[in-house]
Amino acid sequence: MSTTRQQILILHLSEPDLESRTVAWALYDSTIPKGQLQMNTGDSNEPPYDSVLDAMRDGWNVMQLPTLPIFRTGFEHEQGHLPYEYVLERKVTIG
Incomplete structure (x- = not known):
């Protein structure tokens, strides 16, 4: 019996x-059995x-697009999230 899973x-x-x-x-791959490691950056x-x-x-399929950042004058070089x-x-x- 086949099952559909999401990645x-x-x-x-x-x-x-x-x-x-x-x-x-x-x-994040729901086809990987619980307890096995997922792939991550690095x-x-x-x-x-x-x-x-x-x-x-x-x-x-694209589910989410980024909100474009607002760079304020004087703060262009501050580090934050990607x-x-x-x-x-x-x-x-699967199956």
């Missing part, structure tokens, strides 16, 4: 353009996809 992929890009370079990522030197568009071409975060999902059939 969530979070890609942080260097710029807001969907074709810009992936700089950080995480994958598990590999290479991201699973070079860009959001590459992931879309492989069947991922601003260009895209959340993608896809359904996979």
Whole structure:
């Protein structure tokens, strides 16, 4: 009997353009049995996809676009969270 499960992929890009370079990522995969480790940033030197568009071409659906950051004068060089975060999902059939 086959079952459909969800995978969530979070890609942080260097710029807001969907074709810009992936700089950080995480994958949450419900097809992996409970207790096994999920892939996270740092598990590999290479991201699973070079860009959001590459992931879309492989069947991922964009669920969330980033809100573009507001850079205030005098604070352009402050560090914070990665601003260009895209959340993608896809359904996979197992079994």
